[in-house]
Amino acid sequence: xxxxxxxxxxxxxxxxxxxxxxxxxxxxxxxxxxxxxxxxxxxxxxxxxxxxxxxxxxxxxxxxxxxxxxxxxxxxxxxxxxxxxxxxxxxxxxxxxxxxxxxxxxxxxxxxxxxxxxxxxxxxxxxxxxxxxxxxxxxxxxxxxxxxxxxxxxxxxxxxxxxxxxxxxxxxxxxxxxxxxxxxxxxxxxxxxxxxxxxxxxxxxxxxxxxxxxxxxxxxxxxxxxxxxxxxxxxxxxxxxxxxxxxxxxxxxxxxxxxxxxxxxxxxxxxxxxxxxxxxxxxxxxxxxxxxxxxxxxxxxxxxxxxxxxxxxxxxxxxxxxxxxxxxxxxxxxxxxxxxxxxxxxxxxxxxxxxxxxxxxxxxxxxxxxxxxxxxxxxxxxxxxxxxxxxxxxxxxxxxxxxxxx
Amino acid sequence: xxxxxxxxxxxxxxxxxxxxxxxxxxxxxxxxxxxxxxxxxxxxxxxxxxxxxxxxxxxxxxxxxxxxxxxxxxxxxxxxxxxxxxxxxxxxxxxxxxxxxxxxxxxxxxxxxxxxxxxxxxxxxxxxxxxxxxxxxxxxxxxxxxxxxxxxxxxxxxxxxxxxxxxxxxxxxxxxxxxxxxxxxxxxxxxxxxxxxxxxxxxxxxxxxxxxxxxxxxxxx
Ligand SMILES: Nc1ncnc2c1ncn2[C@@H]1O[C@H](COP(=O)(O)OP(=O)(O)O)[C@@H](O)[C@H]1O
Ligand SMILES: [Mg+2]
Numbered sequence: 001x002x003x004x005x006x007x008x009x010x011x012x013x014x015x016x017x018x019x020x021x022x023x024x025x026x027x028x029x030x031x032x033x034x035x036x037x038x039x040x041x042x043x044x045x046x047x048x049x050x051x052x053x054x055x056x057x058x059x060x061x062x063x064x065x066x067x068x069x070x071x072x073x074x075x076x077x078x079x080x081x082x083x084x085x086x087x088x089x090x091x092x093x094x095x096x097x098x099x100x101x102x103x104x105x106x107x108x109x110x111x112x113x114x115x116x117x118x119x120x121x122x123x124x125x126x127x128x129x130x131x132x133x134x135x136x137x138x139x140x141x142x143x144x145x146x147x148x149x150x151x152x153x154x155x156x157x158x159x160x161x162x163x164x165x166x167x168x169x170x171x172x173x174x175x176x177x178x179x180x181x182x183x184x185x186x187x188x189x190x191x192x193x194x195x196x197x198x199x200x201x202x203x204x205x206x207x208x209x210x211x212x213x214x215x216x217x218x219x220x221x222x223x224x225x226x227x228x229x230x231x232x233x234x235x236x237x238x239x240x241x242x243x244x245x246x247x248x249x250x251x252x253x254x255x256x257x258x259x260x261x262x263x264x265x266x267x268x269x270x271x272x273x274x275x276x277x278x279x280x281x282x283x284x285x286x287x288x289x290x291x292x293x294x295x296x297x298x299x300x301x302x303x304x305x306x307x308x309x310x311x312x313x314x315x316x317x318x319x320x321x322x323x324x325x326x327x328x329x330x331x332x333x334x335x336x337x338x339x340x341x342x343x344x345x346x347x348x349x350x351x352x353x354x355x356x357x358x359x360x361x362x363x364x365x366x367x368x369x370x371x372x373x374x375x376x377x378x379x380x381x382x383x384x385x386x387x388x389x390x391x392x393x394x395x396x397x398x399x400x401x402x403x404x405x406x
Numbered sequence: 407x408x409x410x411x412x413x414x415x416x417x418x419x420x421x422x423x424x425x426x427x428x429x430x431x432x433x434x435x436x437x438x439x440x441x442x443x444x445x446x447x448x449x450x451x452x453x454x455x456x457x458x459x460x461x462x463x464x465x466x467x468x469x470x471x472x473x474x475x476x477x478x479x480x481x482x483x484x485x486x487x488x489x490x491x492x493x494x495x496x497x498x499x500x501x502x503x504x505x506x507x508x509x510x511x512x513x514x515x516x517x518x519x520x521x522x523x524x525x526x527x528x529x530x531x532x533x534x535x536x537x538x539x540x541x542x543x544x545x546x547x548x549x550x551x552x553x554x555x556x557x558x559x560x561x562x563x564x565x566x567x568x569x570x571x572x573x574x575x576x577x578x579x580x581x582x583x584x585x586x587x588x589x590x591x592x593x594x595x596x597x598x599x600x601x602x603x604x605x606x607x608x609x610x611x612x613x614x615x616x617x618x619x620x621x622x623x624x625x626x627x
Contacts, residue, residue, distance in 0.1 A: 007505075007509050007512040007515070007516055008516060009516050011509075012516070015504045015505060016504065018504070019503075019504040301500075302502060304496065304500075305496065305500045305502060306513075306517075307461060307485075307488075308459065308461065308488065308494045308495075308496050308500070309488070309489065309494075309513055309514045309517065310485045310486065310487075310489025310490070310514055310517050311485060311517045312481055312482050312485040312486075312517070313481045313485075314481070314482070315517060
């Protein structure tokens with residue numbers, strides 16, 4: 001092994017950065033902020049786009065029918081899993097399925113669990129009919145062995161609990177029979193049980209002092225799939241006219257309207273992120289350019305000395321680029337790292353705060369986003385020293401010291 | 407001849423009028439010679455040395471080092487020449503403050519790909535200029551004379567054939583000046599040619615030849 005010499009070219013780079021620790025720290029921080037926003041913003045935006053994309057497909061229904069006045073709440077349940085409780089007559093299942101163009105109908109019964117001691121988690125309990133269901137079954141991670149018992153539940157992808165273990169709702173234990181995949185909808189934080197079990201849970205709730213109980217033979221909503229050749233909007237109009245719009249006591253909601261309200265917010269957010277990132281990027285390049293060209297003047301003498309000792313013009317320019325590159329790379333890496341440190345553990349919190357369907361992209365895609373953020377932030381450094389290096393390159397007089405009283 | 411300059415002229419604009427900072431200078435230095443230039447401030451000495459070191463291109467005239475014309479060399483070749491064959495000590499303090507004394511002396515070694523370790527040579531050069539105990543100090547703790555000696559050791563690291571020094575005795579006390587002059591005399595005695603700009607009156611007693619510079623013109627004394 002060769003003995004490591006006392007000095008290498010990279011030592012010169014590092015030493016120059018250490019010489020002005022405050023300056024280096026500020027510039028690194030600036031690039032770090034850029035990388036932080038770039039990676040964090042892109043990842044969150046991507047997760048939201050991912051969550052909204054094909055949301056209709058993942059919701060699994062074309063049309064939802066709920067009691068009049070509750071259409072806003074449905075959005076909360078479907079998108080965010082916000083617990084709520086409302087009821088209508090079970091007769092509607094039959095009435096809707098009669099209509100031409102309706103392929104399948106399945107009822108849901110909502111019961112909100114409490115954050116009190118009786119329940120493991122405050123969550124939306126959803127009674128579903130396993131025979132007609134087309135919402136839960138396609139998302140099961142492990143198939144159900146057979147019919148779901150009344151003391152068994154299926155939990156959403158982000159509800160914590162292992163298959164085989166128990167959760168408590170209103171002092172009653174339920175065995176987890178299956179777990180669903182993440183769908184990026186409110187179903188992820190919902191618990192599904194048989195209609196009978198849900199009705200019993202509502203009764204448990206009342207016997208514990210709850211005030212609101214579903215009438216016998218009631219349901220909360222009907223999810224509808226339509227036949228090919230019919231549109232959701234057309235079917236909505238048809239159902240409304242069949243039962244008398246406004247008088248029927250129900251609201252018909254095409255799932256796409258819910259998604260529409262989501263993607264409007266998403267567009268605004270994406271635009272905001274893009275603008276913020278562009279401003280930060282331009283600002284970084286600008287600030288770095290100014291700082292580098294100011295220090296270039298200070299460094300005339302230093303460069304003159306290096307030239308007198310035989311450094312080539314190319315290597316001198318390489319030195320300038322390496323220094324700026326080291327600054328922007330350190331900043332970029334730190335920013336992406338810190339961003340990842342925040343965005344990953346707090347994703348549930350972010351999701352709740354934004355209140356939109358949120359689904360992290362695949363690992364490969366996240367890696368690509370990280371790489372792109374790293375490269376874009378890193379590029380600010382070399383780009384900013386383009387200006388000063390071009391000033392340096394064309395004249396030698398520039399690096400030769402004039403004798404002022406040194 | 408190690409260095410040969412023919413009819414060098416360097417013109418600058420001053421208040422829109424062309425003037426010659428260096429005017430028609432010819433100079434030859436043989437191997438192992440000790441040549442000194444004296445002259446008032448502003449007479450063009452530093453400009454001439456920058457041209458002789460290949461850092462500045464003359465308006466007209468030619469310079470050749472060990473038989474090779476500067477005009478025919480590219481930046482890489484000229485830089486390598488300055489790095490290995492021609493030690494140039496610029497005017498003023500030219501020690502980099504963010505490196506130790508030893509690191510400063512090692513600097514010329516890193517500008518081209520090299521496989522040897524120059525540390526021992528650097529340390530023995532520091533010994534030679536009497537700075538061995540200060541090797542790991544930073545320049546801020548050194549006196550003016552010590553800083554000059556660091557640049558001398560550094561210029562010698564790659565064993566050049568010619569050492570060009572621009573006022574290496576400037577702003578120093580008399581005792582330190584004669585120390586430094588003695589140092590250069592020692593370098594010459596080991597076979598390295600020296601071209602030096604100085605205001606020191608003792609220079610004449612060391613130099614093989616003396617020149618004086620006046621308004622860009624060089625004449626032998
Ligand atoms: N790059 C330059 N542009 C214009 N004038 C210059 C430049 N460099 C030197 N000069 C002028 O040339 C003259 C000689 O300068 P210099 O060689 O530094 O003198 P000395 O080293 O003898 O003091 C001075 O008048 C100086 O102002
Ligand atoms: Mg001078």
